[in-house]
């Protein structure tokens with residue numbers, strides 16, 4: 001069973017329902033009924049951010065609707081979060097972005113935006129976003145961010161419509177300064193009626209068609225070095241070769257692992273952004289209260305599909321995406337459409353393939369904790385945030401040791417590390433939790449291991 005946290009580590013916080021376009025795949029079910037009715041104001045913002053601080057949330061994703069259409073609140077939220085040592089990112093379609101407002105965002109402390117970009121083809125982009133001239137506006141927005149030193153990642157939500165444009169869209173994004181390209185499986189919106197496993201359903205892609213989208217992204221990565229990933233998890237038995245598809249491994253389901261909570265612009269609370277079920281309202285409760293009670297059903301393993309029992313990757317994978325499964329099967333804890341079955345992984349996942357980094361090197365060197373670390377003591381274990389939304393669990397004594405060492409600005413050697421546990425030292429080094437001036441870390445290892453929780457890896461693959 002998962003380690004049970006006291007509160008989420010990352011929150012998706014919608015600042016407004018208003019959006020200037022109407023993407024066909026968008027999960028926000030309120031668009032037709034209450035578009036524009038709910039937005040966060042000053043009073044609510046202050047209250048909610050205090051609740052993040054009380055719950056020791058590490059990272060907040062400011063989202064919407066379109067958060068730039070509630071710009072003053074967006075600016076205030078960034079400043080207030082940064083002031084409280086909470087890292088922040090923003091999801092925006094960038095249609096409203098220009099040189100002036102992106103500079104204000106940068107000055108407020110925002111260093112990353114994830115933007116929607118359905119296609120490099122202007123006609124297709126307009127069809128998907130249901131808005132004229134949408135591509136050029138997004139491109140202008142991306143360029144304004146790049147100019148003002150805001151790192152931009154692109155999110156391309158894959159449907160039957162745009163699935164053949166993955167490589168070209170990644171290339172296009174790279175050419176205008178985008179650093180990372182996410183190709184994200186579409187989660188059928190809860191209002192979608194088509195649950196067929198055939199090509200009349202825009203959200204259904206066969207296993208082969210899905211693999212092709214991943215292969216196209218890998219081709220783009222290898223040809224021009226853009227980073228790649230996905231925001232919705234794939235069943236690991238479907239990926240099969242976890243070396244080749246390493247960029248799509250690791251994150252798992254942030255809702256089942258306990259990392260995630262979502263807040264709507266009217267204060268309603270969900271675990272996953274894609275779900276309709278509400279668990280309370282942030283304005284009437286504390287984050288911990290709702291998270292530790294009404295939301296526990298997401299954290300206790302009960303959303304795992306029965307057919308996954310006995311799978312060695314069950315903790316990392318947790319049956320793929322259960323909101324996709326819900327979209328197709330009408331219920332959770334059911335079969336992900338890309339499910340193959342337990343123990344189908346042929347090439348295993350390792351955080352590092354850097355063979356030069358043998359264990360002996362760890363015995364002869366001096367280490368120190370990464371200065372960016374943030375900690376949460378969960379009593380039986382520790383949460384360590386490395387940067388942004390990247391948080392891992394570690395045994396309690398390791399957490400205490402690293403927190404103390406960081407506070408005292410001390411270094412340590414192998415013989416001083418808890419139980420002289422060299423395998424933990426190596427794993428923490430690969431994740432960038434501990435550093436050494438003498439040993440060069442492996443950048444590939446760091447990127448691919450970025451979101452993998454060390455304690456969730458199968459025992460056989462844990463070093």
Ligand SMILES: C[S@@+](CC[C@H](N)C(=O)[O-])C[C@H]1O[C@@H](n2cnc3c(N)ncnc32)[C@H](O)[C@@H]1O
Nearest residue numbers: 025026027064065066091092093116155186187
């Ligand atoms: C709802 S949008 C809100 C922020 C902003 N309007 C934007 O589009 O970036 C947040 C993210 O969810 C993604 N998204 C929307 N509908 C989705 C779906 N059905 N499945 C997967 N991702 C989806 C969008 O591409 C975007 O990256």
Ligand code: SF4
Nearest residue numbers: 019022023026065093
């Ligand atoms: S821009 Fe974002 S919020 Fe607006 S419709 Fe598209 S995905 Fe939804």
Ligand code: SF4
Nearest residue numbers: 235237308311317342
């Ligand atoms: S059998 Fe289930 S838990 Fe195992 S890899 Fe497949 S979907 Fe994931």
